[in-house]
Amino acid sequence: MPDIPSKINGVTIEFSSSVNKSVGPRIADALNLVVKTNIATGKVLNKLYISSANDQHKSPSRHVQGKGKAVDISRINGMKLSVYYNKDPAVKAIANAIQDEFEKYQHRRENFGPYFKKKLGKAHTMSGHGDHIHLSVN
Numbered sequence: 143m144p145d146i147p148s149k150i151n152g153v154t155i156e157f158s159s160s161v162n163k164s165v166g167p168r169i170a171d172a173l174n175l176v177v178k179t180n181i182a183t184g185k186v187l188n189k190l191y192i193s194s195a196n197d198q199h200k201s202p203s204r205h206v207q208g209k210g211k212a213v214d215i216s217r218i219n220g221m222k223l224s225v226y227y228n229k230d231p232a233v234k235a236i237a238n239a240i241q242d243e244f245e246k247y248q249h250r251r252e253n254f255g256p257y258f259k260k261k262l263g264k265a266h267t268m269s270g271h272g273d274h275i276h277l278s279v280n
């Protein structure tokens with residue numbers, strides 16, 4: 143299975159030390175779709191921080207299903223979503239754009255973050271995810 147690379151479409155990817163970067167092909171595809179420097183109009187995405195991939199969660203979390211079906215993004219351009227989503231317009235625009243773009247991916251499942259929470263394209267109610275974007279695939 144692919145490892146999440148340290149660079150995707152020109153964007154540097156950083157990882158929490160506990161991340162297992164080995165993920166299924168659909169997560170790799172999804173990242174390739176949503177991670178790009180120009181994802182948000184007028185803003186530049188240079189760096190993403192992945193706090194979890196195929197690790198740190200227990201079944202039935204998609205993180206540890208199959209070869210790894212979920213990824214958590216908690217910092218944009220070095221800024222924590224928990225602190226900067228509501229303070230920095232670029233962080234907010236890029237986070238929102240990532241969530242919007244992931245909705246276009248055909249195998250999307252959970253798309254939870256500070257912008258919205260959707261499961262299989264429908265609004266989904268659950269707690270948390272103000273401090274990271276959780277993307278999972280079927």
Ligand SMILES: [Zn+2]
Nearest residue numbers: 212213214276
């Ligand atoms: Zn997650």
